[in-house]
Amino acid sequence: MSVATVADRQWMAAALKLAAQGMYSTSPNPRVGCILVKDGEAIGEGWHQKAGEPHAEVLALRAAGDNARGATAYVTLEPCSHYGRTPPCAEGLIKAGVSRVVAAVCDPNPDVAGRGFQMLREAGIEVVERCLEDQASAINEGFMKRMRTGLPLVRMKLAMSLDGRTAMASGQSQWITGPEARRDVQRLRAQSCAVITGADSVLIDNPSMTVRSEEAGLTIPADLQRQPLRVIVDGEHRVNASAKIFAQAGDILIASRVAPTTPVERDANSGNLTYWAGEKNDRTDLSGLLRHLAEQGHNEILVESGAQLAGAFVRAGLVDELIVYCAPTILGSDARPLLSLPIGDMAAQIRWRWQDVRMVGDDLRLTMRPELQSSPDKA
Amino acid sequence: MSVATVADRQWMAAALKLAAQGMYSTSPNPRVGCILVKDGEAIGEGWHQKAGEPHAEVLALRAAGDNARGATAYVTLEPCSHYGRTPPCAEGLIKAGVSRVVAAVCDPNPDVAGRGFQMLREAGIEVVERCLEDQASAINEGFMKRMRTGLPLVRMKLAMSLDGRTAMASGQSQWITGPEARRDVQRLRAQSCAVITGADSVLIDNPSMTVRSEEAGLTIPADLQRQPLRVIVDGEHRVNASAKIFAQAGDILIASRVAPTTPVERDANSGNLTYWAGEKNDRTDLSGLLRHLAEQGHNEILVESGAQLAGAFVRAGLVDELIVYCAPTILGSDARPLLSLPIGDMAAQIRWRWQDVRMVGDDLRLTMRPELQSSPDKA
Numbered sequence: 044m045s046v047a048t049v050a051d052r053q054w055m056a057a058a059l060k061l062a063a064q065g066m067y068s069t070s071p072n073p074r075v076g077c078i079l080v081k082d083g084e085a086i087g088e089g090w091h092q093k094a095g096e097p098h099a100e101v102l103a104l105r106a107a108g109d110n111a112r113g114a115t116a117y118v119t120l121e122p123c124s125h126y127g128r129t130p131p132c133a134e135g136l137i138k139a140g141v142s143r144v145v146a147a148v149c150d151p152n153p154d155v156a157g158r159g160f161q162m163l164r165e166a167g168i169e170v171v172e173r174c175l176e177d178q179a180s181a182i183n184e185g186f187m188k189r190m191r192t193g194l195p196l197v198r199m200k201l202a203m204s205l206d207g208r209t210a211m212a213s214g215q216s217q218w219i220t221g222p223e224a225r226r227d228v229q230r231l232r233a234q235s236c237a238v239i240t241g242a243d244s245v246l247i248d249n250p251s252m253t254v255r256s257e258e259a260g261l262t263i264p265a266d267l268q269r270q271p272l273r274v275i276v277d278g279e280h281r282v283n284a285s286a287k288i289f290a291q292a293g294d295i296l297i298a299s300r301v302a303p304t305t306p307v308e309r310d311a312n313s314g315n316l317t318y319w320a321g322e323k324n325d326r327t328d329l330s331g332l333l334r335h336l337a338e339q340g341h342n343e344i345l346v347e348s349g350a351q352l353a354g355a356f357v358r359a360g361l362v363d364e365l366i367v368y369c370a371p372t373i374l375g376s377d378a379r380p381l382l383s384l385p386i387g388d389m390a391a392q393i394r395w396r397w398q399d400v401r402m403v404g405d406d407l408r409l410t411m412r413p414e415l416q417s418s419p420d421k422a
Numbered sequence: 423m424s425v426a427t428v429a430d431r432q433w434m435a436a437a438l439k440l441a442a443q444g445m446y447s448t449s450p451n452p453r454v455g456c457i458l459v460k461d462g463e464a465i466g467e468g469w470h471q472k473a474g475e476p477h478a479e480v481l482a483l484r485a486a487g488d489n490a491r492g493a494t495a496y497v498t499l500e501p502c503s504h505y506g507r508t509p510p511c512a513e514g515l516i517k518a519g520v521s522r523v524v525a526a527v528c529d530p531n532p533d534v535a536g537r538g539f540q541m542l543r544e545a546g547i548e549v550v551e552r553c554l555e556d557q558a559s560a561i562n563e564g565f566m567k568r569m570r571t572g573l574p575l576v577r578m579k580l581a582m583s584l585d586g587r588t589a590m591a592s593g594q595s596q597w598i599t600g601p602e603a604r605r606d607v608q609r610l611r612a613q614s615c616a617v618i619t620g621a622d623s624v625l626i627d628n629p630s631m632t633v634r635s636e637e638a639g640l641t642i643p644a645d646l647q648r649q650p651l652r653v654i655v656d657g658e659h660r661v662n663a664s665a666k667i668f669a670q671a672g673d674i675l676i677a678s679r680v681a682p683t684t685p686v687e688r689d690a691n692s693g694n695l696t697y698w699a700g701e702k703n704d705r706t707d708l709s710g711l712l713r714h715l716a717e718q719g720h721n722e723i724l725v726e727s728g729a730q731l732a733g734a735f736v737r738a739g740l741v742d743e744l745i746v747y748c749a750p751t752i753l754g755s756d757a758r759p760l761l762s763l764p765i766g767d768m769a770a771q772i773r774w775r776w777q778d779v780r781m782v783g784d785d786l787r788l789t790m791r792p793e794l795q796s797s798p799d800k801a
Binding site for chain 1: 583585586590594595751752753755756757760761762763768773775779781
């Protein structure tokens with residue numbers, strides 16, 4: 044088994060930086076970067092921009108031309124072995140005469156899953172696997188989870204006061220957190236394939252739920268900008284076409300308990316409006332909805348909702364990452380709770396582990412992962 | 423006006439380290455360190471240990487002996503100019519023939535307040551003031567505040583879940599935070615002159631409220647260990663002698679709205695039990711209580727109470743520093759609030775500024791100071 048050298052890891056780190064350029068545009072595909080190196084120099088590089096466009100390896104090979112013969116290819120994900128929208132990259136690397144391939148992570152896509160490496164080895168190419176594997180997995184965590192489990196990665200964003208409140212009893216809430224935190228949320232939205240909100244939020248806060256790249260300070264090339272699918276969980280069909288969310292460009296999915304009898308009418312020029320229905324315990328089936336979103340190719344989901352829906356997601360154990368913006372303010376004991384989530388006994392508390400803690404402007408951003416996959420529902 | 427050199431600041435930093443050794447024992451006196459330096463070498467040092475014991479300057483002069491002639495004295499606080507329990511240190515420095523005095527901060531004690539510097543200068547000694555003044559003020563913030571305002575420094579410690587809850591609806595609460603956070607609280611208690619709790623806490627949680635130095639990992643010499651005064655705010659005289667707090671050694675003060683008709687009977691061997699009464703808006707007068715504690719020489723107070731009393735202190739704008747231990751767990755929307763503090767309007771929110779954020783074991787410790795001195799009471 045070949046092992047990665049220090050130089051291999053340095054080149055792979057550079058390839059991961061390339062891959063990260065696809066942060067806001069590659070889905071349903073993973074973010075991938077590739078660098079071809081010969082005699083210690085990069086002779087071609089590329090990163091996958093979006094579905095239907097060339098894979099990273101193809102772009103790097105194009106840049107290198109005939110010079111690719113005898114080079115080492117650094118790829119952040121196993122080169123594909125199947126004919127999809129493009130021919131298999133493993134084949135491309137073989138034809139170009141690359142002599143060595145260093146890869147970060149095996150492609151969990153059942154159409155690839157090791158066959159890419161196998162093709163390369165059968166062609167006499169030296170293959171090094173698992174070079175900076177953790178970093179490469181992290182950059183495509185949503186894609187990996189979807190391929191392995193049929194569910195997307197679910198992030199939940201919450202904004203609260205120091206005492207865990209989100210609004211006054213009257214509903215008055217704008218703004219608890221500062222402009223930097225709100226810009227940070229734009230970045231989270233931009234890297235998500237879909238954003239889920241609830242009927243309550245649409246009816247009360249009337250948000251647009253779109254990505255405003257400029258406001259967020261994101262420098263995404265115009266042709267790579269996209270709007271995440273906006274999903275409204277509206278169990279009882281309470282929202283109507285007058286909501287601001289329908290006026291903004293971009294696709295919308297309404298998820299409910301049962302299919303609507305009178306669908307919302309929306310100006311077709313603004314984007315597609317589709318429906319999904321599924322019921323569990325007399326409510327919209329949230330895990331069914333997530334499974335549906337994964338089937339549609341959504342890798343990363345952001346939940347931005349009120350206390351009710353957020354509480355339901357947490358209770359069902361469906362949240363992979365909790366991102367809480369905490370403002371240094373006290374809203375008092377009459378103010379609204381962070382989550383609508385009654386828990387009776389200390390033993391049923393829902394524990395997390397800290398992932399990251401940092402200042403974002405005047406607010407503190409707390410990122411957490413579940414301590415265990417158990418949830419009160421299962422208790 | 424003489425100015426501190428780099429070497430002066432280095433010696434002063436060392437003197438501040440000496441002063442900090444008095445963290446748990448000097449009150450009602452300030453923490454003070456002193457180093458005598460001659461020809462670039464320390465020839466004597468000292469720190470004030472506790473009231474009645476020699477001042478830092480006296481110890482440093484004793485260590486240096488005749489060698490003090492012509493030396494520079496680094497003192498973290500202006501040398502005293504008055505006859506208290508000990509003769510004035512300014513006089514001691516003059517008699518020893520010290521040629522230069524570098525001081526960090528002027529003593530706000532009205533009995534000193536610049537007169538120490540004046541005595542030294544009149545004796546022909548070069549005096550440098552304000553060397554590391556901020557650091558020296560911070561180490562004696564409680565003493566400084568008491569001298570300037572007649573009120574002690576008030577810290578409030580709270581422990582909560584991620585969603586701002588302190589206990590289940592049933593009252594079940596042990597333990598939300600981990601052992602490291604609880605040890606950290608012991609340290610806060612140990613550096614406080616008095617710890618305030620409420621009748622609710624005494625009746626429900628039945629705490630001892632003592633400092634357990636060993637458990638806290640504090641290496642305080644046995645003769646410098648002290649128990650902070652334990653103050654029970656018991657407006658309606660609900661606590662009785664059976665509470666655990668009375669069984670532990672150390673003094674206790676019961677603060678109430680009006681003086682009791684039947685005082686609590688306590689075993690005199692355990693420590694003094696005194697009373698204080700004061701009323702404001704039909705409740706125990708908290709600012710009056712603080713003023714009383716300051717008059718008794720208490721520099722730093724720690725409030726460790728339930729939601730009701732903690733809410734009252736915050737509402738009255740009496741908290742100088744909020745220390746919140748946040749555990750990565752969700753207790754749910756039925757659980758008890760951080761503070762019993764109803765606020766009706768967003769405009770009346772109570773804003774803080776972050777002072778320090780760090781992990782203490784598995785918990786996050788958030789330290790805050792008030793953004794403004796305004797409070798809802800004053801609105």
